Amino acid sequence: MPKKRKTWRVMLVSKEVAIMAGCVACALIAVQFQPAASTVDDVLPALSTAVMVGQQTTEQQQPASLQSMLMKVAQYYHASPINPRVDSVWKLIPGLNGVQLNLAATLDAAKKYPNQIPLVFQQIPPNLSMQDFVAEPIYRGNPQKRQMALMINVAWGTEYLPKILSILKSNHVMATFFLDGSWTKKNPEEAKAIVADGMEVGSHAYNHPMMSRLSRSQMISQLSRTNAAIAEATGQKVSLFAPPSGDFNNLVVQVASGMKMRTILWTLDTIDWRKPNPSVIVSRIVNKRTPGALVLMHPTAPTVQALPELIALLKKDGYQLVTVSQLLSSERPVPQTLAQAQQEMSRVSKN
Incomplete structure (x- = not known):
């Protein structure tokens, strides 16, 4: 029974x-x-x-x-x-x-x-x-994905990185740091700290060249030397490449693709390297926010001051702030x- x-x-x-x-x-x-x-x-x-x-x-x-x-x-x-x-x-x-x-x-x-x-x-x-589309640059994620990614290019200085990492971590926000190879060689502990805080790292070439003006062998050297420096400092294998100054041509994309790296540009630019008022940085992004946006930033004093408000406003509007790889993945939030x-x-x- x-x-x-x-x-x-x-x-x-x-x-x-x-x-x-x-x-x-x-x-x-x-x-x-x-x-x-x-x-x-x-x-x-x-x-x-x-x-x-x-x-x-x-x-x-x-x-x-x-x-x-x-x-x-x-x-x-x-x-x-x-x-x-x-x-x-x-x-x-x-x-x-x-x-x-x-x-x-x-x-x-x-x-x-x-x-x-x-x-x-x-x-x-x-x-x-995306594997079916090999040698193509990327400026944004899918516009139906209510996420954005902060891409922080690092080629000079170290003084603002600890505060930026602290802000990101305290707000449970992920970001991708594109590291210059020569900077990484000089500052391996800072590069290691970025990864230790759970952030993603990518390549920003070795010494900030205009990539489109280089020969194929020079392009390969810029990327391979940077990848080696990042791997030595952090143990990470790089799969993303942000060309310095956004300068590239088809050959740059093809060379990067041949090294199993995606060429990443940006959707929105803070232009923070000009040291504007922090409120200007916030308005440049918040007023033009859009799903799938890649946001270009640098470690500057105004960036540090703008980050908390920027993050708060984007979160309030329902955006998740993720790494570039997460934004580009096909997984739907x-x-x-x-x-x-x-x-x-x-x-x-x-x-």
């Missing part, structure tokens, strides 16, 4: 999951997947209650707010894969995974963590990847919990 009772309990859960999955599937077909304009109140208590009773109710007995919220989350975050492409202005634009909510896995995770309610998404890769999803949907509805 106990064995039969256990089997019946499993059948109920399976039936419930099947019904819920059917509801979501129908909704995804019927809706055009535009961002939801409203929020649902009291969802977390309702979902926690449903989880605590073991999900043994029928569809009709479940809290309506639970079904509503899960369907809205599924609709809001549902997206099809996007292939990378070469734009006439922005050159190579990375692709983006599609995503869909895995309802069954989400319900299962909710039973284990009722106070957090983890959301389980499936990432669906596009048909093409999704919330980890139901509470995070509700917060994002609420922010969008208010805007």
